[in-house]
Amino acid sequence: MPSKRVICPERIRQIPAHFSWVDHRLVRERYLERCDACAAALYLFLVTVADAQGLSYYADATLARRLSMAPARLEMARSDLIRVGLIAWQGPIYQVLALDAPVPAPPLPHADVTTQLERLHAALGKRRA
Template sequence: MALEKYVLLPNRIRSIKSGFSFIPHRFLREGFFITLSRDELVVYFLLILVSDREGVSYYSQDRLCHLLKMCLEDFLEARNRLIEKDLIAFDGFIFQVLSLPTKPVHPKVKLLINREDFERSDPLTIRRIIGKSLNGGEET
């Protein structure tokens, strides 16, 4: 079954003056670069390399992970953060590298306030819970 090509966000098609693999200088100059982690950068740059003139890529997530030598979990985390930062769109099959937003998006930091927050997001609390469950409910 052939995949039908379409642009995810037509109002965000990036403009490339010559060839593919274009990164505007404002990506660096206006602070987008420094807002990205190493994993976010390599995923973003690879998506730029494999996308067409409209920023659309049909590479599967497995193929991208293989090319990056990155485990799926790390890839998904970087992908989700790039979406939160409004740099890419994804519909489950197709990626689109978007035109840069007006300014870098800094996702809000969610503070850990209650027990549920810590059990869901704090590495040490999660480690303690796992250790406790592996030891039959006894503290180590």
């Protein structure tokens, strides 16, 4: 593994007094791969300007102008983010949503596994006969 080094030490990022964050799960759990670039740009803007509850009140005309998007393209980007579950929207309010926690599969009870194995063995035994 190559060693990492700071390229520009005078520009190391510091957490500002007013900050937002981007969850690594956007990449790890492939949320961003389910959106196009315009949706990702809208998401980045909303994450940046949202308050502590994830709320933002930017009007569509302002968002379209700030992101250099046609109104129809902004609507498509918003629909993508809603579909993927990254934002909620009730015009003019946007809410950046918490990412869903992965839901672990419930463990199978031992009896169910045993029963399934018995059925499988029985089915395989019948085929051989």
